[in-house]
Amino acid sequence: MTQPQIRRRGGDAPFVDVHSPAELLARLYALRSGEAPPGLGALAPFAALRGLDAALETLEGALRDGAHLLVVGDYDADGATGTALAVRGLRALGAARVSYLIPSRFDFGYGLSPAVAEAAHALGPDLLITVDNGISSVAGVARARELGLAVLVTDHHLPGERLPEAAAIVNPNQPGCDFPSKDLAGVGVVFYLLMALRARLRERGWFGAGRAEPNLATLLDLVALGTVADVVTLDRNNRILVEQGLRRIRAGHCGPGVRALLRVAGRDPMRASATDLAFAAAPRLNAAGRLEDMSVGVECLLSDDAERASALAQQLDAINRRRREIEGEMKAQAETAVQALDLAEEGLPAALCLYGADWHQGVSGIVAARIRERYHRPVIAFADGGDGLLRGSARSIEGLHVRDAIDRVDQAEPGLITRFGGHAMAAGLSLRAEALEPFRARFAAVVGEMLGGVTSGPELVSDGPLPARLLTLETAETLRLGGPWGKGFPEPCFDGEFEVLQARLVGERHLKLRVAPPEGGAIEAIGFDQAERLALAHGRVRLAYRLDVNDYRGRRSPQLILESVQPI
Missing domain, CATH: 2.40.50.460 (OB fold (Dihydrolipoamide Acetyltransferase, E2P))
Known part of the structure; x- marks a missing residue:
């Protein structure tokens, strides 16, 4: 070490x-x-979010029409908490019917693809609402429109060259958006949308006559968990959201699901910290999306019954234990591969691309992170995707924007990479098996150039x-x-x-x-x-x-x- x-x-x-x-x-x-952190009153105002007016018009119309709203979420903890938040919040605001769909990472991959749009259409919704995805789903949104479905995109990921032709897009990182907190997690974007929708409905006289105005602060435990789990920067705005969510958890005013996730991990909700959310609750939630079906996690977060939430949390804990076993085996194999590479090349390259024929693609991101921590190199761990493609999970080091590095490889050798996307510190990509070796060499060269030829040690x-x-x-x-x-x-x-x-x-x-x-x-x-x-x-x-x-x-x-x- x-x-x-x-x-x-x-x-x-x-x-x-x-x-x-x-x-x-x-x-x-x-x-x-x-x-x-100051109180909720110090949050950046939602009015600065680009696309908000169109989103509110779409949602208000859907609520008044009694439309069926389908939330399409991502399969990680941010997506799960954001999905649960959207479902709970929209129901509290008076939506007649709200359901959700979490596409399997193994069957559909990430985002609102055309196949996901078709699966969503089969459920009979009137409006699709993406959570923690959608900003790069140009083809998926187009397919949804062909099927007669309007799409409201809520996301926080960086957009590509083209934006999807959705009914509305709410994303602080889309071009022309002046919202000051660019580091909102997907769940944070949903919380802002719900706050804005409540304000709009209040102005339009929606509440009253038997319809109570909800206190959205009761949902901040979900916002805190998703924000911490996604490892976004805790700027002033995010620190307010997380701190307020933790206050509610410690006071016993959180949902049964979050409480159950902490307790099954041996953590006391009354003394919960951001560390407990990051290293106790979040891994158990993420495990479902990594190995099985994230719907188990969403159901845990949606449950209002303490016994059912506890049973689902125990199920998630069992999945997480299995994830640890798989991770241990993969990490040992990855260590052996790195040591062999070091001996063969008289020193490690600027970036590491590792592959295991029997590796689990849902766990490859964790293995990449562990090897990154040990060797202080950007790491991509590849596993078979089951469709003739390799799925890679990339983890970076400070000072290297890994998505940009992958993009440079794609620009230099078009067609080498089938698909990619992500952030500065984490990204995902797909490529053909025969493209692994040329990609490995090109990626290491690009990273070396971006780091100026100097790969520093850990600090x-x-x-x-x-x-x-x-x-x-x-x-x-x-x-x-x-x-x-x-x-x-x-x-x-x-x-x-x-x-x-x-x-x-x-x-x-x-x-x-x-x-x-x-x-x-x-x-x-x-x-x-x-x-x-x-x-x-x-x-x-x-x-x-x-x-x-x-x-x-x-x-x-x-x-x-x-x-x-x-x-x-």
Whole structure:
């Protein structure tokens, strides 16, 4: 495991004059040029969203006509939460009939394709509403129109050269949109659309006479989960949405589905943090879309019955356990392939393209992320798509826009890639099996050019050393609930010198330490999946870590979550 270079954000002694957890939190906000998230009233106004008027006219007309609305969502956690949010929200606003369709990633692939449009038409809707997809579905929207179906696109992905000819498009990243928060997740776009629709219906006298105006804030648990799960940048707007959703979860005012997902993962909803959403709830939700049918996840989020939600969450947990087993096998094979490549080429190329004949395409993205983390290279993991094509999941490193890199390959060698799309840090593509080797070579060359021929090692940004007086349970609790932390507003990471008092392995894969800072006072530390660092853990070491709460059999204590162990 490559040791990261540690760069300090806050200098050598940013907390020397800090004496309380509250002071520490304020200083950490300042280091991030941020603040505690304000209330919902500080959200960017929805009026700046391009295409909103057309979308509202379409939806208002559909509600007044008693139309059948069909939500077509994506098969990841953002798509699932956005789908559940759209269904719940539209029903609360008075829609006569709302249903949903989550196309299988294995049968249909991503987005509103012509085949998905035909499958949707068979369900008899009057209006299709895409969630977390659709901005690149030019052919699918055209096919829907041929079938007599209007389409309202809600998405947050980057558009291609052509936009679909939909009845309306709401996407903060479409050309000409002045909405300031370009980092809304798909579920966030849906929440904004619902807020705008409620305001329009209120103006038009829709509510009253037996039709109550809903409190859409009751749905913010879904917005928080989907936003965190999609790893979008937590700009000010997204931090407000996530923080408000977490407040509701902790107060016991969330849906049974979100509560069940946290509990089945062993997390206490009353103390939920963004980390719990990211690493406990989201993986269990995502597992359904990776291995089976995301409808199980959506049904969990839609259920108002606690027992049914719990049963569905347990089903998702079982699927996630199977996903972990598959991931472990694939990761081991990928490691072997990378090591062989390193020996054959006397050094790794600027980008890695890996393929396993029996790899599961639903898990390839996770494997790409794991290899990326280990070797600090952009990685694409390919699996057989079952239709003569290879499906690749790409994960990038900071400083490289992986979708743009794939686009450059496509421009240089048209026809090599069958289809692609995605973000700066993650993308997907399809190509013929015989195109893998020429693509691998071209992609590595393009990445090398874009990175200037220099592939840097991993870097870890620390907030600086934390005084021993702050290594307390109170500080850990304050940091856990003081976020939300995430991409663009990183969770606090500290580094400093410690004496190793005890070192051992737990669960074969995890490094367990008992350490003491120079000022004295021992504290427990754990490094997940860091067994190979056991040999480094003796004497004086420099640790990079996050301070968290260890809740073991009802006993809560501070604990260091290790990011790096370096001998001194």
